Amino acid sequence: MSDIPKISPFLWFDNNAEEAIDYYTSIFKNSKRFDVSRYGEGGPGPAGSVMVAAFELEGQRFTALNGGPLFKFNEAVSFVVNCDSQDEIDEYWEKLSAGGEPGQCGWLKDRFGLSWQIVPTILPELMQTGDAEKTGRVMAALMQMTKLEIDGLQRAFDGA
Incomplete structure (x- = not known):
């Protein structure tokens, strides 16, 4: 059985998801970082940058996406x-x-x-x-x- 919650927030960032995760996990004492998927060569984002990453703040799981400037x-x-x-x-x-x-x-x-x-x-x-x-x-x-x-x-x- 998975420990991934059935429902969790998915946050769309332009190109600073990793910076945001570092920021939030530095603020909340009870925080964790989980899986990170990075863009490869030829992807829509710079190679090596975060595509999708999971993290947790005070027991609440989040997913962050570097999706570009389309949504704010x-x-x-x-x-x-x-x-x-x-x-x-x-x-x-x-x-x-x-x-x-x-x-x-x-x-x-x-x-x-x-x-x-x-x-x-x-x-x-x-x-x-x-x-x-x-x-x-x-x-x-x-x-x-x-x-x-x-x-x-x-x-x-x-x-x-």
Whole structure:
């Protein structure tokens, strides 16, 4: 029986898949690289460059393809990084936004154009209380933030 998951993200890069894999595996401590297929002579990519490569970040398997400039990432697909502390949010935000661009409400684009959401694990607890007033305050606070701040969300929840 194979340890390859039934469903996993397949990421299309122009010509920098290997650079992206190195970047992502340097950010996430629990990461692995798997099989790499390289272009040979006469292939559509430079000989020796990555054609397709598999890697894993925090237990999630990915495949990267150097497919050329035909397709680009956009915000319709993003990856959520659930963080237990503000330090963890700060670390992932800093590393993933370096060379990219911050967005609203914990969203950012990394330097490859891939969208990420850096989110505290406490957020569902703050948003799903059944108390519309508390939820509204948390949502209003969240909408004012780029990088999410747990203390600010908690103060909004508490009405402070």
